[in-house]
Amino acid sequence: GAGVSQTPSNKVTEKGKYVELRCDPISGHTALYWYRQSLGQGPEFLIYFQGTGAADDSGLPNDRFFAVRPEGSVSTLKIQRTERGDSAVYLCASSLMGQGYTEAFFGQGTRLTVV
Amino acid sequence: KNEVEQSPQNLTAQEGEFITINCSYSVGISALHWLQQHPGGGIVSLFMLSSGKKKHGRLIATINIQEKHSSLHITASHPRDSAVYICAGHAGGTSYGKLTFGQGTILTVHP
Numbered sequence: 001g002a003g004v005s006q007t008p009s010n011k012v013t014e015k016g017k018y019v020e021l022r023c024d025p026i027s028g029h030t031a032l033y034w035y036r037q038s039l040g041q042g043p044e045f046l047i048y049f050q051g052t053g054a055a056d057d058s059g060l061p062n063d064r065f066f067a068v069r070p071e072g073s074v075s076t077l078k079i080q081r082t083e084r085g086d087s088a089v090y091l092c093a094s095s096l097m098g099q100g101y102t103e104a105f106f107g108q109g110t111r112l113t114v115v
Numbered sequence: 116k117n118e119v120e121q122s123p124q125n126l127t128a129q130e131g132e133f134i135t136i137n138c139s140y141s142v143g144i145s146a147l148h149w150l151q152q153h154p155g156g157g158i159v160s161l162f163m164l165s166s167g168k169k170k171h172g173r174l175i176a177t178i179n180i181q182e183k184h185s186s187l188h189i190t191a192s193h194p195r196d197s198a199v200y201i202c203a204g205h206a207g208g209t210s211y212g213k214l215t216f217g218q219g220t221i222l223t224v225h226p
Contacts, residue, residue, distance in 0.1 A: 109158075
């Protein structure tokens with residue numbers, strides 16, 4: 001399809017394990033964002049890529065969280081030594097980057113459950 | 116303190132009623148998105164505003180830059196409008212792609 005695609009849609013993992021969450025942005029979108037949404041809360045910013053580089057990673061909660069976008073398209077959010085508090089919906093969005101503000105398009109999210 | 120505040124947090128309406136959801140934001144927010152989120156997590160962008168007013172079907176969004184306030188209106192509401200509505204602000208500067216989200220308004224429209 002033409003939208004933002006996130007895989008897997010659901011992931012259940014044991015505490016202490018490593019997980020990878022994938023985001024395929026809309027083709028041609030140079031900006032890519034990761035957000036985390038806990039139950040009953042609004043999404044919180046994690047990291048923002050412009051092309052291959054992380055322009056702002058101030059939202060990553062600690063060094064267990066890392067994200068890459070090696071070719072400026074697909075991005076992977078990596079979580080090491082998962083904790084139960086990491087359970088949330090992880091949302092990815094992409095947008096064109098031009099003059100002014102551009103609309104962000106969201107994926108369906110990956111629901112991560114750490115047991 | 117959250118830079119984007121929404122009200123009300125919960126809103127219940129009867130089909131056909133006119134609905135207003137409000138959003139106030141702080142200095143440093145230069146444009147606003149209104150987003151719709153249905154159960155299951157998918158988020159759809161409804162509007163992006165930096166000034167004035169936009170309309171799409173039964174949805175109207177307005178923004179007052181001086182008062183740092185935006186509203187989302189739904190005319191002739193319908194049960195299918197039931198969802199969480201979120202306003203989110205664009206930060207300025209080099210991270211203008213970064214969105215700061217409000218807590219969301221849970222709208223339930225009864226037939």
